[in-house]
Amino acid sequence: MRDSPAAILTPAAAAVVALLLLVLWVTTVGVPPLQARIPGTDRPPQAEGESSVPLVGTLVTSDGRAADLPGEWPRFRGPNFDGIAHESVSLTRTWPSDGPKMLWSIELGEGHAGAAVRDGRVYVLDYDRQAEADVLRCLSLADAAEIWRFSYPSKVKRNHGMSRTVPAVTDKYVVALGPKCQVMCLDAKTGQCHWLKDMVAEFGATVPPWYAGQCPLIDGDRAILAPGGDALLVALDCASGNVIWRSPNPRAWTMTHSSIMPMELAGRKMYVYCGKGGVAGVAANDGSLLWETTAWKISIATVPSPVILPEGRIFLSGGYNSGAVMLQLHEQGGKLTAETLFRLEPKQFGSTQQTPVFFDNHLFGVRERDKQLVCLDLAGNEVWKSGSRNKFGIGPYMIADGLILVLDDSGVLTLAEASPAGYKPLARAQVLDGNDAWGPMALVGGRLIVRDLTRMACLDVSAGGGR
Numbered sequence: 001m002r003d004s005p006a007a008i009l010t011p012a013a014a015a016v017v018a019l020l021l022l023v024l025w026v027t028t029v030g031v032p033p034l035q036a037r038i039p040g041t042d043r044p045p046q047a048e049g050e051s052s053v054p055l056v057g058t059l060v061t062s063d064g065r066a067a068d069l070p071g072e073w074p075r076f077r078g079p080n081f082d083g084i085a086h087e088s089v090s091l092t093r094t095w096p097s098d099g100p101k102m103l104w105s106i107e108l109g110e111g112h113a114g115a116a117v118r119d120g121r122v123y124v125l126d127y128d129r130q131a132e133a134d135v136l137r138c139l140s141l142a143d144a145a146e147i148w149r150f151s152y153p154s155k156v157k158r159n160h161g162m163s164r165t166v167p168a169v170t171d172k173y174v175v176a177l178g179p180k181c182q183v184m185c186l187d188a189k190t191g192q193c194h195w196l197k198d199m200v201a202e203f204g205a206t207v208p209p210w211y212a213g214q215c216p217l218i219d220g221d222r223a224i225l226a227p228g229g230d231a232l233l234v235a236l237d238c239a240s241g242n243v244i245w246r247s248p249n250p251r252a253w254t255m256t257h258s259s260i261m262p263m264e265l266a267g268r269k270m271y272v273y274c275g276k277g278g279v280a281g282v283a284a285n286d287g288s289l290l291w292e293t294t295a296w297k298i299s300i301a302t303v304p305s306p307v308i309l310p311e312g313r314i315f316l317s318g319g320y321n322s323g324a325v326m327l328q329l330h331e332q333g334g335k336l337t338a339e340t341l342f343r344l345e346p347k348q349f350g351s352t353q354q355t356p357v358f359f360d361n362h363l364f365g366v367r368e369r370d371k372q373l374v375c376l377d378l379a380g381n382e383v384w385k386s387g388s389r390n391k392f393g394i395g396p397y398m399i400a401d402g403l404i405l406v407l408d409d410s411g412v413l414t415l416a417e418a419s420p421a422g423y424k425p426l427a428r429a430q431v432l433d434g435n436d437a438w439g440p441m442a443l444v445g446g447r448l449i450v451r452d453l454t455r456m457a458c459l460d461v462s463a464g465g466g467r
Helices: 005-029 199-203
Strands: 058-061 101-107 116-118 121-128 133-140 146-153 173-177 182-187 193-198 217-219 222-225 234-237 243-246 261-265 268-275 278-283 289-293 307-309 313-317 324-332 335-344 357-359 362-366 373-376 382-385 397-400 403-407 412-417 425-430 442-444 447-451 455-460
Touching: 116 442, 121 173, 133 173, 133 182, 146 182, 173 222, 182 222, 193 199, 261 307, 278 335, 289 335, 307 357, 313 335, 357 397, 362 397
Parallel strands: none
Antiparallel strands: 058 146, 101 455, 116 121, 121 133, 133 146, 173 182, 182 193, 217 222, 222 234, 234 243, 261 268, 268 278, 278 289, 307 313, 313 324, 324 335, 357 362, 362 373, 373 382, 397 403, 403 412, 412 425, 442 447, 447 455
8 A cells, every 4th residue: 555645744844843953953052062082081981899089098007127137129020120039148959858947927818919028028919808908018027027008999809819919119119009900109118108090090001801910110219010001101200100201002002911121222221011912112211112013912811021131132921822932122223123033832932920030041931831840042942841740830930049949839849950951959848838829939138938829928048047
């Protein structure tokens, strides 16, 4: 049946009326002016339970006192960012059957955050599940008595642990990065707060899977962080929290679990960072982007940090069958470029979460594929491996006094020679009774600080200590 003329005209008439009303509204009310986009204002709304209220922290002081003990491990990977203790204290080459003497141990909230040590104080980021708060604790190196704690509210769910970063500390400041990308800068001695920042709200950071694993860096009086988002890296004034510079992020790389490593080449100081999608070098003076490459990226999680090597080389490794790569930086006409020298298949080397150590012109690390400790030369060739009877998990390792100390997942500590001559184990002991002993170790004055998921302990591994 054909439509009647009235049925056809009615929708058309309605459209004409609507158009006339729109014209009338525009001419009487006007069109609101277009606003320039302000970075950060178009981000998705916050998740349920999160708040845009500025962070407010609480300081609680206690009776603990800083120890009168020498040495420092002031940041992730130690004083020189290399995982090596460069101090004169000799370590013992043998342990009793029950292992090195335990000087103290304390219970912690679930996590993998390692310790930073300076001026007889131990700094560790913790999580208080009952209070739903991140907590930076300052303890005595002598007996773990708490000197002060500073906390702020942060709702974090269990996800293979909670806190997992190492603070950075100087004689003035301590900076710590929480699981959900909140950053605090406190007075290193008193715990008084200089500032608190939320990198998600301020810089458009995206909280990585399994929470933030990036360890902050203090360079002079500047805190150097890698939020991704609106800026790949930022430099903040430690005293005020003011932004000194923001580096560009042209590829919109997001934050990974990897940490920033400083590097110098051709008289130029830079920070090297593995973002989600590639690696970049950022000028330390002004944050300008010096070079970038997409030759190294991991689809699931980038955790190990860059290993800075002599002559402009950078060794990168990862887990999830990503293997490893060696980059070579070239400088020509004031410009820097990154060349891939070689790649290693996962069967040759790869590391899920720990960063290899460069020592005696070789690389030492635990291989993801077979959990063996291996030694590589700088061409990527395997020099030796620990063998099928000497396997390790994804726990930490470090070098001191010509020795390598390796902690496996279950808290077994192994002592071996750190030499390209071969794998030579010296001692082995169960030093922790828990699981997931993944937190980075710290060594100060012959005192080794280790942790598992819920406990931190201090062991005397010095040649003059023990029993």
